[in-house]
Amino acid sequence: MKGNMNNMMKQMQKMQKKMMKAQDELHEMTFEASAGGGMVTVVANGKKEITDVQIKEEVIDPDDAEMLQDLILAATNDVLKQIDDKTNDTMGQFTKGLNMPGMF
Template sequence: MKGNMNNMMKQMQKMQKKMMQAQDELHEMTFEASAGGGMVTVAANGKKEITDVQIKEEVVDPDDIEMLQDLIVAAVNDVIKQVDDKTNDTMGQFTKGLNVPGMF
C-alpha cells in the first residue's frame, strides 16, 4: 500500500512538472487579432498582456472616434479569446477526467 502511494505521488509530481512547463510555454506565445479588415491589430502574450496595438492611419477619423473604439475593443476581445482557447486546450489535457472545481 505504501509503495502504491509513493508511485502515485511520483506520477503527480511528473504531471505537475509537465503542467508548469506547458504553462511557461503558453505564457511565451504571441497571439494576434485584427478588426475592420486589418485596420486595427492587437497582439498579446499568453498571460493576456497586450503587447502591441497597430492602427492604420486611414481608420483614424476625428468625426467617428466611436468606430475606432469599437474596432479596438473587437480586436482586444478576439485576442483574449484566442489566449483563453489555447489555455483551455493546453492545460485541459492535464485535467481530463478529473472533476476538480476551479481548474481551467
C-alpha cells in the same frame, strides 16, 4: 499500500512539472487578432498582456472615435479569446476525466 502512495506521488510530481512547462510555453506564445479588415491589430502574449496595438492611419477619424473604439475592443476581445481557447486546449489535457471546476 505505502508503495502505491509513493508511486502515485511521483506521478503527480511528474504531471505537475509537465503542467508548469506547458504553462511556461503558453506564456511565451504570441497571439494576434485584427478587426475592420486589418485596420486595427492587437497583439498579446499568453499571459494576457497586450504587447502591441497597430492602427492604420485611414481608420483614424476625429469625427468617429466610437468606430475606432469598437474596432479596438473587437480585436482585443478576439485576441483574449484566442489565448483562453489555447490555454484550455493545452491545460485541459492534464485535467481530462477529473472533475475540477474552476481549475483553469
